[in-house]
Amino acid sequence: MGNTSAHFKKSVSLSPQRTGFAPLLYAGRLEEGLSIISELGFEGVEISLKEPDEAFAKVVPLMAAHDLTLLSIATGRSYYDDHISLGDPQEQNRRACVQRMKAFIEFASGYQAFVIIGGIRGAAPHSPVVPLSEREGQFRLSLQELLPFAQAKRVTLLLEPLNRYESMIVNSIDQALDLIESLGFSNFQILADTFHMNIEEASMEESLLRARDHLGLVHFADSNRLAPGWGHIAFPAIVCTLRTIAYQGFINVEVLPVPNDQDAARQSIGFIQSIEHAEVKA
Ligand code: LER
Numbered sequence: 001m002g003n004t005s006a007h008f009k010k011s012v013s014l015s016p017q018r019t020g021f022a023p024l025l026y027a028g029r030l031e032e033g034l035s036i037i038s039e040l041g042f043e044g045v046e047i048s049l050k051e052p053d054e055a056f057a058k059v060v061p062l063m064a065a066h067d068l069t070l071l072s073i074a075t076g077r078s079y080y081d082d083h084i085s086l087g088d089p090q091e092q093n094r095r096a097c098v099q100r101m102k103a104f105i106e107f108a109s110g111y112q113a114f115v116i117i118g119g120i121r122g123a124a125p126h127s128p129v130v131p132l133s134e135r136e137g138q139f140r141l142s143l144q145e146l147l148p149f150a151q152a153k154r155v156t157l158l159l160e161p162l163n164r165y166e167s168m169i170v171n172s173i174d175q176a177l178d179l180i181e182s183l184g185f186s187n188f189q190i191l192a193d194t195f196h197m198n199i200e201e202a203s204m205e206e207s208l209l210r211a212r213d214h215l216g217l218v219h220f221a222d223s224n225r226l227a228p229g230w231g232h233i234a235f236p237a238i239v240c241t242l243r244t245i246a247y248q249g250f251i252n253v254e255v256l257p258v259p260n261d262q263d264a265a266r267q268s269i270g271f272i273q274s275i276e277h278a279e280v281k282a
């Protein structure tokens with residue numbers, strides 16, 4: 001058993017705008033970024049957007065020109081910049097956020113791209129005190145509306161467990177699995193991010209094994225959110241597990257532009273290439 005393809009497809013998180021959400025490369029320099037990452041050997045792009053605007057739609061053809069797939073759309077800026085969320089205790093805000101997500105889903109359906117549910121569920125630890133059960137209930141209500149909408153448009157939504165310092169809802173892979181299994185939609189899958197797993201999981205490898213039937217995408221960042229290899233996460237064991245479960249999706253690099261965008265991109269792809277065939281002894 002294992003991944004039969006020669007290598008994992010690799011993608012990277014970019015942003016058309018400069019943003020307060022930091023682990024994005026070439027933020028505000030998207031065209032330059034597309035050309036450099038395609039030369040480095042990346043095959044796909046994840047784009048962080050506040051909304052699916054026309055300015056961005058015009059850039060999408062450039063991706064194809066560089067042989068890059070638009071893999072996924074990250075949506076957290078609606079919460080970080082506009083303060084609306086899918087678990088919002090204020091109904092007006094929650095509705096605005098559900099509408100925003102529907103626009104993302106419509107946009108993504110044209111490109112067969114994933115739409116990510118990460119920070120957009122809200123409930124950051126510093127947010128106003130509202131019983132957690134109420135926020136979870138509101139989040140669930142939003143999902144019950146969005147999942148059939150996305151299904152009709154053949155779009156898969158990815159639920160990304162976030163560490164406890166970023167959200168109080170769905171921190172671990174097991175919590176994500178519970179929610180996904182209880183809702184029962186095949187277009188609802190997991191996005192497993194090594195940066196968050198390093199904080200929340202007892203064993204990243206065991207968690208990936210449990211997630212195997214629902215794993216849509218993987219984010220790679222090291223323990224300090226630098227490029228893989230510049231922190232202390234044991235990536236060879238993780239790629240070995242991904243091969244064991246025959247993971248066929250992309251490995252998406254979501255890292256800080258430190259010491260600069262190009263070095264972070266170069267280290268990320270070079271490091272993954274150097275370990276992706278490694279054998280790890282149990
Ligand atoms: C986004 O993919 C992520 O990992 C989060 O930290 C965003 O809130």
Ligand code: MN
Pocket residue numbers: 160193219254
């Ligand atoms: Mn992530």
